[in-house]
Amino acid sequence: MNTIEIHTEFIKLQDLLKFANLVETGGHAKEVIQGGEVLVDGETCTMRGKKIRPENVVTYEGVTLQVAYAT
Numbered sequence: 001m002n003t004i005e006i007h008t009e010f011i012k013l014q015d016l017l018k019f020a021n022l023v024e025t026g027g028h029a030k031e032v033i034q035g036g037e038v039l040v041d042g043e044t045c046t047m048r049g050k051k052i053r054p055e056n057v058v059t060y061e062g063v064t065l066q067v068a069y070a071t
Contacts, residue, residue: 002063005070010051013038013058016067022060032060 004011004020011019014029017038023029032038033048039059040050052058058065 001057001066003066003068005068007070010053011067012048013040013045013050013052014048016052016058016065017060020063020065022063022065037061 002020004016013033014026017023017029017032018026023032030048034046036044036046037060038045040052041057042059052067054067054069056067058067
């Protein structure tokens with residue numbers, strides 16, 4: 001599981017995928033999210049603007065991300 005540190009209250013799902021270098025562009029993020037390829041807490045999520053907070057776990061193409069607040 002990879003940990004991504006953020007300095008804000010949340011990060012949008014599409015931005016998380018870009019920040020973690022799992023997709024190259026926002027357009028690609030939109031495609032994979034709306035195509036049902038991304039899981040949030042084990043369930044398919046098609047909302048690219050979904051707010052991801054440290055309690056959420058995101059999975060895409062076998063890569064699992066855990067968000068944490070930067071200290």
